[in-house]
Amino acid sequence: MVAAMEEDEKKQQAEVMVTPGEVLGRVSDVKPGRGAYAAVHNDTVYASLTGFCRTMPPSPDSSDQRPTVEVTGHKAHGPVPQPGSLVIARITKVMAKTASADIMCVGPKSVREKFTGIIRQQDVRATEIDKVDMHLSFRPGDIVKALVLSLGDSRAYFLSTAKNELGVVSAESIAGATMVPVSWTEMQCPLTGQIENRKVAKVAS
Known part of the structure; x- marks a missing residue:
């Protein structure tokens, strides 16, 4: 005893x-x-x-x-982002040099805790990094597919969309419709025909 x-x-x-x-x-x-x-x-x-x-x-x-x-x-185990993980996240805030996102899924599994991600200007795309405009790449509410680079300084994960298959996978237009990708950098509203800029993820064919 x-x-x-x-x-x-x-x-x-x-x-x-x-x-x-x-x-x-x-x-x-x-x-x-x-x-x-x-x-x-x-x-x-x-x-x-x-x-x-x-x-x-x-x-x-x-x-x-x-x-x-x-x-x-201390909570029920759910998936945890690790460097190298593919995640699905919702953009919450877009600033001049960074975009913040809430991580929703790690791989195919939904998370049970709140994890925050940050996409920095240099991690948006692989080319012409200095010409990246964050406001033309993401909007709040966009759903993005991203790669976890590391755990950043502010207890948020650094995320990258710098590969062709990474970026915005779902976005709502100003008119409230789910937009259709028309190029690497543009999505179109099916209701109004209006085109909006995004860093679009390549859809696997």
């Missing part, structure tokens, strides 16, 4: 509450598990969701003897 209580106490001490972007350790010391990821540019392991962090020892027969750090969410 005493041993069990001591074990519970150790477990509670080992589990620490963390939030996205919090440093969990160095890649040389620990391996990222569920709810954690390693940033290549600085070899640091970060938390990717809010929850309890715990460290698990390696199995004795493993060639990699680093312990694994994982973060288990």
Whole structure:
């Protein structure tokens, strides 16, 4: 009984509450598990969701003897954006250099927590980056398909639409109709025929 209580106490001490972007350790010391990821540019392991962090020892027969750090969410587990994930997001705000979005799906699964994404001017498209006009690329309410680049500084994920198949997949015209893509940079309202600018995602044929 005493041993069990001591074990519970150790477990509670080992589990620490963390939030996205919090440093969990160095890649040389620990391996990222569920709810954690390693940033290549600085070899640091970060938390990717809010929850309890715990460290698990390696199995004795493993060639990699680093312990694994994982973060288990305080809410029911849903998918969590990771660098390299494809996400579907709704644009909420467009500014001169960035657009903000709420991430709705990671891959085919809907998220259960709120994750914010930011698309920076340099990540909108692959060419003529300095000529990108954010207001001609996205509008609030647009649904975009994007790639998660990294966890940014403000607890928001940096997203990219710089590939042909990424960008706006659904947009509503000023008249309230779902627009049809007519080129890489334009969508047309089927009701009024009016054309609006967007960074359009290429539809798989």
